[in-house]
Amino acid sequence: MTAPAGGSTRTAVWIVVPIAVVLSLLILLLATREPATERAINFELRGEIAPLIEGEGLDGVWFDIDDHSNQWVVVNFFSTTCVPCVREHPELVEFEARHAPLNDVVVVSVAFDDAAANIRAFFDDFGGDWPVISRDTGSIAVAYGVVAVPETYLVGPGGVIVEKLVGGVTADQLDGLILSAGGA
Amino acid sequence: MRPRVLSWLTLVVVSLSVLVFVAVDERSPATNADKAYALATEFACPVCQGQSVAESDVPVARTIRREIRVWVDEGRTDEFIRAQLVANFGEDIDYTPAASGVTSLVWILPVVVGAVALGGLAVVFRRWRDEPDRTANADDEAIVAAARRRR
Amino acid sequence: MSNSSLGAASVALGLAAAACAVVVVVMGLAGRRPGWFREARLLTWVMMFAATAAVVVMERALITRDFTVAFVAEHGSSQTPALFNVATLWSALEGSILLWTLVLCGYVVAVVLKFRTQGDDPMLAWALLTLFLVAGFFFALMVGPSAPFDRFAPPLGYDGPGPNPLLQNHILMAFHPPILYLGYVGFTVPFAFAIGALCTGRVGEGWLLATRRWTVMAWGYLTLGIVLGAWWSYETLGWGGYWAWDPVENASFLPWLTGTAFIHSVMVQERRGMLRVWNLSLVISTFALTILGTFITRSGVLQSVHAFVESGIGPWLLTFLAVIVIVSLGLIGWRGDELRAPGKIDSPVSREGAFLANNVLFAAFAFVVLLGTIFPLIVEAIDGRTISVGNPYFERMTMPIGFVLLFLMAIAPVLPWRKTTGEVLSDRLHWPAWIGAGSMVAAALLGARGWSPTLAFGLGGFAGGSALRQVVLATRRQGWRGLVGRTNGGMVVHLGVVLIAIAFAASNAYVRQGEFTMAVGDTAQISGHTLTYEGSRLTEYSNRTEKSARVLVDEAKVYEPAIAQYPFAGRTIGIPSVRSTWTDDIALSVLTFPEGSGDTVVLRATVQPLIVWLWIGGLVMAAGTVLAVVPGKRRRPTAPTSAPPTSHEVLL
Numbered sequence: 004m005t006a007p008a009g010g011s012t013r014t015a016v017w018i019v020v021p022i023a024v025v026l027s028l029l030i031l032l033l034a035t036r037e038p039a040t041e042r043a044i045n046f047e048l049r050g051e052i053a054p055l056i057e058g059e060g061l062d063g064v065w066f067d068i069d070d071h072s073n074q075w076v077v078v079n080f081f082s083t084t085c086v087p088c089v090r091e092h093p094e095l096v097e098f099e100a101r102h103a104p105l106n107d108v109v110v111v112s113v114a115f116d117d118a119a120a121n122i123r124a125f126f127d128d129f130g131g132d133w134p135v136i137s138r139d140t141g142s143i144a145v146a147y148g149v150v151a152v153p154e155t156y157l158v159g160p161g162g163v164i165v166e167k168l169v170g171g172v173t174a175d176q177l178d179g180l181i182l183s184a185g186g187a
Numbered sequence: 188m189r190p191r192v193l194s195w196l197t198l199v200v201v202s203l204s205v206l207v208f209v210a211v212d213e214r215s216p217a218t219n220a221d222k223a224y225a226l227a228t229e230f231a232c233p234v235c236q237g238q239s240v241a242e243s244d245v246p247v248a249r250t251i252r253r254e255i256r257v258w259v260d261e262g263r264t265d266e267f268i269r270a271q272l273v274a275n276f277g278e279d280i281d282y283t284p285a286a287s288g289v290t291s292l293v294w295i296l297p298v299v300v301g302a303v304a305l306g307g308l309a310v311v312f313r314r315w316r317d318e319p320d321r322t323a324n325a326d327d328e329a330i331v332a333a334a335r336r337r338r
Numbered sequence: 339m340s341n342s343s344l345g346a347a348s349v350a351l352g353l354a355a356a357a358c359a360v361v362v363v364v365m366g367l368a369g370r371r372p373g374w375f376r377e378a379r380l381l382t383w384v385m386m387f388a389a390t391a392a393v394v395v396m397e398r399a400l401i402t403r404d405f406t407v408a409f410v411a412e413h414g415s416s417q418t419p420a421l422f423n424v425a426t427l428w429s430a431l432e433g434s435i436l437l438w439t440l441v442l443c444g445y446v447v448a449v450v451l452k453f454r455t456q457g458d459d460p461m462l463a464w465a466l467l468t469l470f471l472v473a474g475f476f477f478a479l480m481v482g483p484s485a486p487f488d489r490f491a492p493p494l495g496y497d498g499p500g501p502n503p504l505l506q507n508h509i510l511m512a513f514h515p516p517i518l519y520l521g522y523v524g525f526t527v528p529f530a531f532a533i534g535a536l537c538t539g540r541v542g543e544g545w546l547l548a549t550r551r552w553t554v555m556a557w558g559y560l561t562l563g564i565v566l567g568a569w570w571s572y573e574t575l576g577w578g579g580y581w582a583w584d585p586v587e588n589a590s591f592l593p594w595l596t597g598t599a600f601i602h603s604v605m606v607q608e609r610r611g612m613l614r615v616w617n618l619s620l621v622i623s624t625f626a627l628t629i630l631g632t633f634i635t636r637s638g639v640l641q642s643v644h645a646f647v648e649s650g651i652g653p654w655l656l657t658f659l660a661v662i663v664i665v666s667l668g669l670i671g672w673r674g675d676e677l678r679a680p681g682k683i684d685s686p687v688s689r690e691g692a693f694l695a696n697n698v699l700f701a702a703f704a705f706v707v708l709l710g711t712i713f714p715l716i717v718e719a720i721d722g723r724t725i726s727v728g729n730p731y732f733e734r735m736t737m738p739i740g741f742v743l744l745f746l747m748a749i750a751p752v753l754p755w756r757k758t759t760g761e762v763l764s765d766r767l768h769w770p771a772w773i774g775a776g777s778m779v780a781a782a783l784l785g786a787r788g789w790s791p792t793l794a795f796g797l798g799g800f801a802g803g804s805a806l807r808q809v810v811l812a813t814r815r816q817g818w819r820g821l822v823g824r825t826n827g828g829m830v831v832h833l834g835v836v837l838i839a840i841a842f843a844a845s846n847a848y849v850r851q852g853e854f855t856m857a858v859g860d861t862a863q864i865s866g867h868t869l870t871y872e873g874s875r876l877t878e879y880s881n882r883t884e885k886s887a888r889v890l891v892d893e894a895k896v897y898e899p900a901i902a903q904y905p906f907a908g909r910t911i912g913i914p915s916v917r918s919t920w921t922d923d924i925a926l927s928v929l930t931f932p933e934g935s936g937d938t939v940v941l942r943a944t945v946q947p948l949i950v951w952l953w954i955g956g957l958v959m960a961a962g963t964v965l966a967v968v969p970g971k972r973r974r975p976t977a978p979t980s981a982p983p984t985s986h987e988v989l990l
Contacts, residue, residue, distance in 0.1 A: 015615070015674025023667045029712070030660050034653070036639045036715050082246065116246035118932050145254040148275035150233040150247045191764060198775050202796060205778045210789035224851045231726045237584040239729065241851070242577035244912060244929055252853075282728030284713065289720050293713045293727060297706045297735060304698050315682035 054146035058136035091171035098174035345487035352388030356474035375457030405492035415500030417881030422506035429501035432486035465534035518563030524556025529625035536669035558963030565956030576914030576927035578944030585640040589631030599700035692750035744797035774800030794843035805832035827966025837955030923949040
């Protein structure tokens with residue numbers, strides 16, 4: 004760093020070599036990193052007990068996920084302004100219709116950063132007859148670690164989170180997951 | 188010289204007492220909103236690029252902000268809130284690297300490097316002190332004199 | 339001829355000219371070509387012509403909305419306002435490299451003109467060789483992975499999306515990047531001369547004197563660029579923030595730190611002939627850090643609001659960085675011991691001792707910033723975890739360094755060279771120290787609380803008093819000339835730094851933020867200010883639709899933060915509105931207009947004191963740099979290095 008007077012004539016080499024090693028490591032590090040956008044998003048909850056979901060549905064009926072511990076629960080986080088949410092909605096309707104007679108699955112929608120009035124209009128327009136929690140959903144979303152809607156969590160009987168699906172689901176996909184997890 | 192010494196003494200006393208006063212006196216205690224805002228700046232918005240929860244306007248940041256406020260209002264500790272968010276969103280939501288394990292390096296390395304640099308400086312200064320002063324000899328004086336004449 | 343082919347031809351011409359210039363200089367160095375400098379000069383002009391032509395063609399394509407050029411198709415739009423149409427050039431990767439190249443060619447031309455009488459100097463030859471290689475690299479980038487003139491076949495009626503809306507809603511965007519590039523690229527010149535000095539083994543101060551002004555100029559541009567960037571963030575991003583320790587911000591800050599260290603320690607070399615290797619290393623690191631910054635900004639390895647989209651340019655820049663590091667370290671290892679100067683620093687409490695301390699601190703600062711920036715990558719490489727390093731880390735680590743730097747800034751300007759006595763220090767620092775103590779008392783009386791901001795005000799006052807003392811003494815002695823020259827200009831820069839330090843401490847420590855949901859007529863209180871919502875308004879522009887909230891601030895004036903929808907870009911952004919006064923700023927931004935609940939707005943208000951002084955401080959720093967570049971009073975070589983205190987000084 005500073006140039007001390009005197010000393011052996013090899014001082015420069017002794018200083019340069021360790022610096023060179025550190026810098027080579029740095030360049031190697033930068034060269035081997037994937038672009039940030041391709042790194043996976045964390046999913047911390049697989050295999051964990053699903054966080055509590057309770058609240059008043061649009062129809063005024065109280066929903067509590069613990070009342071459904073012997074069923075599969077599909078938890079769908081959505082908002083009315085999100086395009087993929089609109090796109091996946093018919094699939095959820097179809098899925099719910101398939102399972103309604105069997106009573107083995109319950110779908111619950113949780114609004115994400117959206118107004119209750121919008122939610123009501125959304126379900127009036129696009130159909131869907133299942134519990135929809137529209138008020139004070141922030142804590143639920145934070146508990147599930149929702150970062151961007153739509154996000155769908157598949158909760159198995161016993162309340163354990165089996166899978167997380169990002170960016171829209173299809174009815175067949177959900178059925179496939181339930182089947183491969185040994186249910187229904 | 189006396190008044191000057193007195194003046195410096197007064198200065199030190201004044202400065203220290205002001206510092207102690209401002210450190211001890213809390214005229215306006217932080218409100219819950221302030222606490223929540225300060226906390227929100229310490230977490231990364233999970234979907235944004237390089238913005239904190241306090242800064243971003245995307246829904247998830249708004250949601251987390253509100254939740255932090257709820258926790259603060261409930262009287263939760265900072266540690267609880269930190270642990271909750273890390274558990275739900277992953278370690279990378281926390282802007283403060285943990286002071287344990289591999290991440291502690293980010294705290295330790297600068298201190299180590301700083302200590303080495305200071306130690307190096309101390310060594311160099313010791314060497315310089317022990318080195319004899321160079322004094323101008325007659326030849327040097329002659330060169331300087333010649334240079335002066337030329338101007 | 340189409341814009342695409344013209345542009346591509348210009349770029350190819352530039353690359354060819356740079357390559358020829360490299361060959362010519364190499365032959366000149368080998369002694370085979372006596373007239374090499376004349377030819378190299380000619381080729382420099384060809385390069386400059388090529389770069390200018392490429393930029394002109396691109397601007398023409400942007401202005402005429404020639405969508406057959408892929409860059410225009412991807413980033414231009416017929417909806418973009420004229421000024422931002424021009425600025426679209428530097429809003430995306432390929433164009434930014436083009437601008438970079440143009441600036442670099444401008445600097446090479448300036449070097450060739452400045453040193454036109456020294457054509458037979460091998461050091462100049464090596465420096466020019468370095469410059470041509472760097473320029474050649476950037477031209478090669480534009481031929482290879484970052485080709486700006488790729489073709490595109492637009493379907494009928496095609497219109498582009500326009501630049502990122504955030505980049506086209508503020509006038510500062512037109513100035514911040516070019517000025518930043520003038521700074522970044524400017525460090526290439528001292529770097530080239532450092533390489534020249536190492537290659538020729540000309541260990542004297544020649545290269546330093548030759549490039550001193552260039553370095554100071556580049557530093558000034560970089561400073562101004564960074565401050566304008568902070569200002570732009572503050573005005574457009576809407577959270578009241580101006581500095582977020584974001585990787586890209588850090589990337590511009592790193593060369594600034596090492597550059598600042600250099601322009602201080604270079605004075606030790608000039609005066610005492612010492613620290614040669616260290617100074618060479620600083621110049622080289624500064625340049626290497628600009629390339630590292632370019633890599634970080636453009637490779638997508640780190641996440642940032644400011645990053646360009648990921649591109650194939652990363653490996654090229656990294657290879658280039660590796661070459662710079664290998665060549666420089668090799669040269670230093672080879673020449674280092676020859677470069678060592680005799681001489682010693684007699685006392686740590688002396689001007690040179692203070693500069694040494696300054697350098698250790700700036701180096702430590704740069705180390706902390708670099709480590710924090712790349713640390714997530716290190717952890718990921720070691721055990722695959724993803725972590726973040728942000729604000730809390732940088733603030734905690736850099737705050738102590740900042741305090742010591744402020745303290746040093748207070749005492750260093752009054753320290754004589756070689757050694758000093760307590761009496762001299764007591765004389766010279768007496769009033770500055772009282773100014774410092776006075777600022778603390780004043781701050782406490784005005785309501786400042788908390789030890790760290792108060793200490794910052796105190797040290798800031800101390801450093802400011804010290805700089806002011808030097809300026810006053812110099813102007814008393816020399817009249818207006820007491821304001822120009824490096825030392826005096828430097829003191830003006832210090833005053834700017836003090837303003838920024840105080841504003842930074844105040845705005846960070848006393849920020850208040852609130853989110854309010856308001857219906858028409860509602861009022862909200864924040865930090866003693868009253869906000870009244872008066873309703874919303876919809877405005878159509880050629881390229882966007884704005885829904886603005888009319889907010890009456892303190893019952894005096896209406897401010898209109900808005901949300902703008904850019905249909906072509908398919909994006910919605912917030913447009914904050916800021917009420918600035920000398921004492922505090924209120925930044926307003928609209929979070930949403932919730933639907934289905936009448937005319938309601940969710941408003942965010944951020945109140946921060948003294949913000950305006952950040953920008954004033956930046957301008958003072960820029961002005962000080964200009965003053966520093968104006969030649970000051972020539973000091974006779976035989977003049978005593980540190981004048982004994984005059985009667986004025988004793989009085990002060």
